[in-house]
Amino acid sequence: MNNLKKRIPLLTFVLAAVFAFAFTQPKTSSMDVFGTEDEITWYIIDEDATLGVDYRCDQSIEPIHCLYEAPDRTTGNPVGPIEREFVLLNPNLPTVD
Amino acid sequence: MNLRQIIESIILWLLIVMWTYTGISKLIDFASFRGAILNQPFPNEIGEYVSLVVPIIEVALALLLIGIRTRILGFVGSVALMSVFTTYVGLVWVGSFERIPCGCAGVIERLGWQAHFILNLFVLNLAMIGIMITKRK
Numbered sequence A: 001m002n003n004l005k006k007r008i009p010l011l012t013f014v015l016a017a018v019f020a021f022a023f024t025q026p027k028t029s030s031m032d033v034f035g036t037e038d039e040i041t042w043y044i045i046d047e048d049a050t051l052g053v054d055y056r057c058d059q060s061i062e063p064i065h066c067l068y069e070a071p072d073r074t075t076g077n078p079v080g081p082i083e084r085e086f087v088l089l090n091p092n093l094p095t096v097d
Numbered sequence B: 001m002n003l004r005q006i007i008e009s010i011i012l013w014l015l016i017v018m019w020t021y022t023g024i025s026k027l028i029d030f031a032s033f034r035g036a037i038l039n040q041p042f043p044n045e046i047g048e049y050v051s052l053v054v055p056i057i058e059v060a061l062a063l064l065l066i067g068i069r070t071r072i073l074g075f076v077g078s079v080a081l082m083s084v085f086t087t088y089v090g091l092v093w094v095g096s097f098e099r100i101p102c103g104c105a106g107v108i109e110r111l112g113w114q115a116h117f118i119l120n121l122f123v124l125n126l127a128m129i130g131i132m133i134t135k136r137k
Helices: A002-023 B003-028 B030-038 B044-066 B071-093 B106-111 B113-136
Strands: A033-036 A042-045 A055-059 A084-088
Touching (some): B003 B030, B003 B113
């Protein structure tokens, strides 16, 4: 019984590790999303674009989203929570024609 | 088993679960975590190191907490790391930086900065209680 009690922390570690592997999925989405600062120029956020390097998502008081599934705020499904604004860092990001 | 031992065990298991889960999940979805760190209001050069070092330290703390001889070190490390996290989250929450970033992934995003600060403070207190109880032995 004492032996088992001593091993509980290790068992806790193993269980938590198993849950981490079970409930965490690496980001594998290959779908492009879109962001804009002014709703005129839409930037394509593909697999090569890095958050924090090519663009930022900051908190905003406006009821908008940082990224959308289509280059249109009214028809495109938002990605992520509301009150987030897109901020361009890399002006060489591809844009929608 | 007396009350102090029960409290110590609960705190120990909570910290092990927290550090293990958060550390390993950050390593599994490293791209998202790295992006969330680079989105924070400190230079990306620092962010690149932070995104690698933080999950490794978290798993290391969990391992230190498992060992009986290294447990006190695990508690001290937990207090140190939680102090850093709590201070940073608090500074973001009160608007000390020129902008308020989104967490963009994980717990911060769901909780918001204020709730995350309160949660961090709670865990920090647990870790400090863990040190006090373990030292008394």
